[in-house]
Amino acid sequence: MANEIRLLMLAGDYVEDYEIMVPFQALQMVGYSVDVVSPGKKRGETVITAIHDFEGAQTYSEKPGHNFALTADFDAINTDDYIGLIVPGGRMPEYLRLDAKVISMVKAFSDRPIACICHGIQILTVAGLVKGRRVSAYPACRPEVEIAGGVYADIPVTEAITDDQLVTAPAWPAHPAWLAQFLKVLGANVSI
Known part of the structure; x- marks a missing residue:
């Protein structure tokens, strides 16, 4: 569609399940087109998700999630086609931050809205996008x-x-606040 308002979302194996599924579905629900990409993978291929939970241990627990189907080819992305970026957490950021193409892609959004949650901040730190900014992330x-x-x-x-234009949160329990703030930064007019 020529009038689509497009957002880009990063993905990779062991991305946190809720942190990819919920924003992907919620942002589509309010009218955005969301392309989800992963380095080295094409549209229709999948990434494995992990469910992180807070059950009283010193850190989160991890359980198997779902297979999430990518919606676009990583190598075919033109960042100029997107008004914003979503960076979920999980274990994905610890290795995606080592990929020069991912970092270059993320840097292209330095002057556009970015929603980053949990460990996703690991990618933004490498891309140089947190310097001088007040941000949250997993502790x-x-x-x-x-x-x-x-x-x-x-x-x-x-x-x-x-x-x-940078919206951050510690983890998926923040979805209502995180997504509401991201929609505001995007200039969305959503009312019930």
């Missing part, structure tokens, strides 16, 4: 945020924070 990522020159916002797991 274990605090040292990386601070080393990258960002100010870590220690907020409740159900909250999100916006710094200019």
